[in-house]
Amino acid sequence: MRVLLRSPRLRRFVPGVVAFALLSTSVGAQSTPQSATLRGRILDAVSGAPLVDATVAATTTGASVRTDSAGRYRIDGLKVGIHRFLVSAAGYTRGSVTLAFAQREVMERDLELDPVGRTLSAEDSAKAQILPTVPVTAPMSAGRRFDDFERRRTTGRGQYLTRTQLEEGQFGTLQDAMRPLRGVRYSCAGSTCLVQMARAPLGCSPDYVVDERVDNMFGPLVPVRDIQAIEVYTGASDVPGEFAGTNAGCGVIVIWTTNGRASKRT
Numbered sequence: 471m472r473v474l475l476r477s478p479r480l481r482r483f484v485p486g487v488v489a490f491a492l493l494s495t496s497v498g499a500q501s502t503p504q505s506a507t508l509r510g511r512i513l514d515a516v517s518g519a520p521l522v523d524a525t526v527a528a529t530t531t532g533a534s535v536r537t538d539s540a541g542r543y544r545i546d547g548l549k550v551g552i553h554r555f556l557v558s559a560a561g562y563t564r565g566s567v568t569l570a571f572a573q574r575e576v577m578e579r580d581l582e583l584d585p586v587g588r589t590l591s592a593e594d595s596a597k598a599q600i601l602p603t604v605p606v607t608a609p610m611s612a613g614r615r616f617d618d619f620e621r622r623r624t625t626g627r628g629q630y631l632t633r634t635q636l637e638e639g640q641f642g643t644l645q646d647a648m649r650p651l652r653g654v655r656y657s658c659a660g661s662t663c664l665v666q667m668a669r670a671p672l673g674c675s676p677d678y679v680v681d682e683r684v685d686n687m688f689g690p691l692v693p694v695r696d697i698q699a700i701e702v703y704t705g706a707s708d709v710p711g712e713f714a715g716t717n718a719g720c721g722v723i724v725i726w727t728t729n730g731r732a733s734k735r736t
Contacts, residue, residue, distance in 0.1 A: 504550065504574070505574070506548040506549070506572065506575040506576070507544065507548065508548060508571075509545070509577075509578055509579075510578050510581065511540065511541040511542050511543070511581075512537050512557060512581050512583065513541060513580055513581070513583075514582070514583065515583055516584070519541075520537070520540050520541025521537060522537060522538070522541060523537060523560075524536065524558065524559035524562075524583070525556075526543045526545060526555055526556075526581075527556045527557075528554070529554045530549075530553045531548065533545050550571055550572060551570065552568060552569070553568070553570075553571065554566060555567050555568075555569070558583075561586055562583035562585055565582075565583055565584075567579070616699060618682075619701065622710055625710075627708050628702060628703045628704075628708050628710075629651045629652070629701070629702045629703075630700065630701055630702075631648075631699065631700040631702075632698075633697070633699065636697060641694050644665075644690065644691075644693075644697070645663050645690075648665060652704075653704035654667060654668065655667070664690065667704040669704055669705040669719075669721075670705070670720045670721055671719075675717075676717070677715065677717045677722045678725065679722060679725065680692065680727065680730075682730075689723065689725060697727060697728075698726045700724065701724035702721070702724075703721055703722045705719065706719045708721075
C-alpha cells in the first residue's frame with residue numbers, strides 16, 4: 471500500500487507499512503476539542519481510480535468506515551497519539567499505515583492499494599536490475615567416497631589429477647601421468663623410472679598412499695587404468711596433516727583406485 475501526501479512539497483510514495491511523524495498541517499478545529507480526524511481517498515495503485523466501498527479501520531479505537539462513490543473516507547474522534555489503520559478492498563492486497571496525531575489535527579492522506587496479482591508496469595520493469603550471468607567453474611565432484619579428496623583440492627595445496635584428466639592425457643604409466651606436474655623429477659635406471667620430488671634430498675622417495683593406506687610397494691606400480699584420482703604433494707609445507715610423518719619432506723603421492731574402500735562416513 472502507498473500513502474500519498476497531499477502537499478506538493480511533501481508528496482511521496484511509500485509501500486508497505488508506513489510510519490509518519492507529525493508532518494501534517496492542522497486544517498481546522500473539530501467538534502470535540504481534543505480529538506483529531508483522518509480523511510482522504512482510497513485509490514487503485516495502478517490506474518489511480520478511486521475505490522468504492524473500501525474499508526478503513528482504526529485498530530486503536532475500533533472505528534471503521536467505508537469509502538463513498540469518490541473513494542473518500544473520514545474517521546473522526548481520534549485521540550492524540552499514534553494510531554494504526556488497516557485498509558482493504560475486494561480484489562486488492564491489504565495495506566496498513568501508522569500515523570501520529572496532534573490535538574484537533576485534521577490529517578489528509580490518500581492511500582493506494584495494489585490489485586491482487588499485479589504485474590510490473592513498463593516503468594517498474596525499466597527500473598528492474600538484470601543481474602549478469604555467473605559461470606559455474608567449480609570442478610564436478612567425484613562422489614561421496616572422494617570427500618577427502620575434494621576437501622583437500624579446495625585448499626589450493628598440492629596438485630590434483632582426476633580420472634577425466636588421466637583419460638585425456640592417455641598416459642601409459644603412473645610416472646607418465648605425473649611427469650607434467652611441477653616439482654616432480656625422475657630417477658631412471660634402464661626402463662624403470664622412480665619418482666622423486668625436486669625439493670627432496672637425493673635418494674629420498676615419496677610415500678605412496680593407496681586408498682587411504684600407506685603402500686610403498688604397490689603404489690608406484692598401480693596401473694593407470696585402475697586410478698580414479700591422484701594427489702601430489704612435493705614437500706613438507708604442502709603435505710596435509712593427515713599424511714605428515716617422518717617422510718613428509720620427501721613428498722606424498724595419494725592414489726585413489728577404482729576398487730578402493732568406500733567412505734566410512736554415513
